[in-house]
Amino acid sequence: MSLLQGIDLQRSILVLSLLIILGLAGIHLYHAFYSNESEIALVIGEPYEDMRQRSSAAIDPDLPDKIWYNIPKTDARLRFTDQKYGFVTPTARFFVVKYNNGIIESVRISPQTEPLLFNDAIKIVLDLQDQWSKAGWVSVYDRTFPPLDNTPELQAKLHSLKCSETTYWRAGDQYQTMVNLGCFNDKRHPDEERYMITMEIAKAR
Known part of the structure; x- marks a missing residue:
């Protein structure tokens, strides 16, 4: 392989690497702004803490032995x-989200x-x-x-x-x-x- 061929190959690898990096960055930005929508994931009657652990949106813990x-x-x-x-x-x-003694x-x-x-x-x-x-x-x-x-x-x-x-x-x-x-x-x-x-x-x- 000649020197010029080696330089061309390195340039091609560099361009390909940059394209991959830009593609991954684009995917990351898409998920950050569009896909990872904050959500509360729950079902009525389950423990409140189960909902907190499953959800991507932040929500305060329940107050023990309270209806709130x-x-x-x-x-x-x-x-x-x-x-x-x-x-x-x-x-x-x-x-x-209303709960009664730790249950939604x-x-x-x-x-x-x-x-x-x-x-x-x-x-x-x-x-x-x-x-x-x-x-x-x-x-x-x-x-x-x-x-x-x-x-x-x-x-x-x-x-x-x-x-x-x-x-x-x-x-x-x-x-x-x-x-x-x-x-x-x-x-x-x-x-x-x-x-x-x-x-x-x-x-x-």
């Missing part, structure tokens, strides 16, 4: 980890980080309802509280004085959830109709 609640220290999504009835929410800013009793969450326009809010609700339906949850009280849908009828109800609609779902005899879609007066957008979703998940009664 804690809030994640950052925005976080909920990953409901039941093997059959599991689902995942979008990232939430309002997120409360319920979760109250608004699966969004700000008040949303109707089309954005109903998209979240429809995705959650789709996840529940596929996992075996069923809608209850259908006559009075049917599943929410992107229809003119729902929008007309939300334009009423009540401006709030609720649906209830149940996972066998294990869990129940309530979802409410309601108006929210967002002072940052005074000329827009904004909405908040509120969910509560607990043991079935």
